[in-house]
Amino acid sequence: MASSPADNIRSERSPGSVYMCTEPEWAGECARVAIPISYTCQVIPAPFTYNLGSIGPDRGALCRITTVSSQSSCDAHGDTFVEFPGIRNLFSFKEQNYGKDAHHIECQECTACQGEE
Template sequence: MCELPAITERAAEADGHIFICTDANWSGSCTDYGFTAGVCSNFPQGFQDDISSLGPDAGWFCNVYIDYNCNNDQSSLRVDNPGIASLGWGNDAFSSLQCFRT
């Protein structure tokens, strides 16, 4: 039986992180979500369609999408560091992201 690496080991494999919170002004449930550069990923369960503030690490920008799997560029928003403390458009709607170095 194959064992999965510990979460801390997998987190170390991420290229960067985006801090996401379910409420505005960096409150509610929050996590530092790891991503791989240029790879689309869906937000983790518990944050799907429930993000109100978010911001990537310095030196990164992320395109966040309302649709899963980074579909539909017309329903996306670019987020640069330090991020957005209180989303207007897209509040509680984003499902996926793709991040790149600035």
């Protein structure tokens, strides 16, 4: 099992990256992906596009994952919001399989998002 975002946050970080894994529970292929906190819509990079098992943004960021739209951009419908420490299983989150549909992400600064370790 790969380490969780909480395990990877020990060094001083500021919002601007998101920890992604291809499998639930921080397993499979994992990487810290740079995502600006500027409301900029970005494609979720391979191998995580349509295959996002777990996700954890840095503390202080709130990210929106686009899952429903068939468009090739961010959409306000059917989105999932995530803050630190993240979602351990996007393939089974709130009785939905968001991981197989995740294709775009945008993040913003969130001073009220405290997260828990």
